[in-house]
């Protein structure tokens with residue numbers, strides 16, 4: 268019987284089948300290819316890349332992104348920002364509202380040492396950020412978030428954006444940096460022409476806010492937007508200065524269905540725990556792999572998935588289906604949520620573990 272290591276033991280040097288399942292793996296050559304491809308595209312489009320950390324939550328991977336030319340990282344939460352700052356990555360944009368006083372305090376405490384910026388869509392929140400940073404002798408950068416049409420956070424239109432930027436320009440403790448809007452409602456559109464068309468509309472909503480601010484004599488240094496499936500439209504707009512794609516690094520089935528610029532580097536291993544005549548079962552349910560946004564898919568041709576439960580994945584076997592007790596791998600439907608289910612990612616080269624990366628800031 269092959270020796271196996273458990274999820275809390277070290278696995279460097281082992282074949283992926285020697286790690287207890289379910290376990291998440293990153294194929295290093297595929298990841299490197301994805302990073303290089305995005306860097307090349309950004310150079311062609313003359314746009315900065317600020318990759319979204321939430322898609323992988325690994326500081327080692329974030330460092331690779333900086334080495335590949337990223338100007339800094341985008342994050343979704345204050346704890347992700349602190350994880351990056353602790354790892355020495357000191358140019359971070361929190362692409363979200365930070366309103367809890369304790370979190371504002373923590374970010375303000377770092378704001379004199381690093382370049383830290385957050386999204387704002389509310390004057391009281393903006394003032395709270397300014398007061399906290401001033402008290403610490405620092406300065407927090409702010410981006411006015413415009414609603415791209417997604418209907419998530421963001422100011423109600425150019426006039427509100429202008430008022431907020433004017434306030435930011437006047438307050439000590441904050442530094443107005445620019446305008447941002449994430450076009451999350453256009454990223455899943457299957458038809459690429461339609462996706463591009465609707466993304467252009469979303470960009471116009473954001474540019475309208477930037478123009479209103481500029482008309483008041485306030486410089487808008489950065490206009491930041493864009494995800495993995497829209498970067499080619501957002502990044503090609505000469506008015507956009509920075510893109511924030513996240514999923515492109517590890518990829519997943521949902522985005523692979525939309526574009527083939529990048530390959531899937533992330534997979535989850537599973538063991539065949541039941542093998543009947545017409546069906547077989549893996550130990551890889553919702554708690555091990557996220558099939559939100561798209562169904563997870565077999566790596567190879569070992570079967571057709573028919574049902575997913577909390578701890579079980581049921582599939583129809585093929586001639587290539589391994590025997591009871593053997594392992595297979597799956598590509599996750601949605602990568603960012605899959606990563607968040609684990610403590611660490613095992614990094615593979617030629618099917619062997621060459622590194623282990625901790626997943627930071629899971630809450």
Ligand SMILES: Cc1ncc(COP(=O)(O)O)c(C=O)c1O
Nearest residue numbers: 319362449494495511512513514
């Ligand atoms: C504000 C913001 N920017 C960028 C992204 C990156 O999107 P993707 O992971 O599809 O590249 C997201 C994803 O949710 C986001 O919320």
